Amino acid sequence: MRPRDTRVKPRSHVSLEDVPTDGAPVVGKDKAAAIARLDGYRVRLEELQELLYAEGKHRLLVVLQAMDTAGKDSTIRHVFRGVDPLGVRVANFRAPSAQELGRDYLWRVHAHVPASGEIAIFNRSHYEDVLVPRVNGAIERAECERRYRQINDFERMLSETGTTIRKFYLHISKDEQKKRLEARRDTPTKRWKFQPGDLAVRAQWDDYRAAYEAVLSATSTRHAPWHVVPADDKLARNLIVSALLIEALEGLDMRYPEPVAGAARTPII
């Protein structure tokens, strides 16, 4: 399995049950070699981010969405460890505030899009607005379809104005989530994260899966593709996300800016 095989083809129908959550094949039999591979990816990502920043021309937007415990925070920590924080910003989108609810749902995310030379990571995103209200019945199907179109228009505009977009759905199984919630509950240092609300959302697993399938099917575009990343295995998940971001940045054909004419011969007084 190659990382790029996780890409959702535009206008295809996604059935998450048919997509593996087990990424072990990506790691292979030699775990130490896979860890070394991830270290190599980190070095490469650091170089590419430096180049992105120096050139100051392109922008990279990374969107992370997932069921609870699938590892959004952990992915950010492991993939971007070592990358210069000056050029990477994480925007966390939680339940919207009254001020945010007073505008369209794209308002708060637009404020946080990357500037030229920057990487912005959306930890949750505008996609929450086609997931939570859909599952809770707060919006009708027609409104949901309208939002998919609005989101596609918005992302196309971002892409056309210089932003490279990669969207990752971290895909875990219901069994794996059970294990992780149990670990959260039973490990003293993790227990603070355990919230009864997690179980209420878990009870709606099938509804959320259906909502995600609809989102992935409707909003994976050439400009802003979704990747369904197997996430039961954390190392595999990190390898795939890293490899795909490297591929995206390498595709930009970036160059360091030309030095000023005569710079090499300028005496330093």
Added chain:
Amino acid sequence: MRPRDTRVKPRSHVSLEDVPTDGAPVVGKDKAAAIARLDGYRVRLEELQELLYAEGKHRLLVVLQAMDTAGKDSTIRHVFRGVDPLGVRVANFRAPSAQELGRDYLWRVHAHVPASGEIAIFNRSHYEDVLVPRVNGAIERAECERRYRQINDFERMLSETGTTIRKFYLHISKDEQKKRLEARRDTPTKRWKFQPGDLAVRAQWDDYRAAYEAVLSATSTRHAPWHVVPADDKLARNLIVSALLIEALEGLDMRYPEPVAGAARTPII
């Protein structure tokens, strides 16, 4: 001539030479009566803004664009005089900063869209990005067409999420601009406004007119119509803009929120 006759029909071709800049027929023969009419409009606009704010449901976005000296500032001053400043915000968009140029051109305007219950006035707007670079040759025709589409998508999303949009092109003749620039130059209290750059832009009058014609033809939509307002006569201009904003707000069928049950019988201790 009725105020609504200034509306640009979607997908129609606008030829500004064929549209009058003289609004005298709107004022009529009795100027005192017209001034009284404008006073009445102010009172009505104040009432409607209060209702908009109290209901806290709808949002009104007013976009003002025009050639130099056509009176954008003056329109804001005269139409909104008396309206509670708590519920009206003016956003002035000048030449973009380095920070703004580092994102898509809709980024800075999206940040200033009205919240529920608010009126936001864009004094210049995202339309500058399909006027100035087009006239200066900084963008190709194809890029310009792409921006029209992006703008239509953006405004449709705003409209679909609860924002009423009205766009006004204040239409003056080249002769009237000459008079106003001369007055600016020759009146000691106005001279500070006079800039040599004004004349450079005036020299590009035909190019800007063509750019405006393309914009008005491509971006007047059902959701976000343009009005070409005759602006040689300031009173007529103010009457038309006021009447159209009143019509837009009256069309929202707003109501004061229901008082809490039993409020009327609550003893005040």
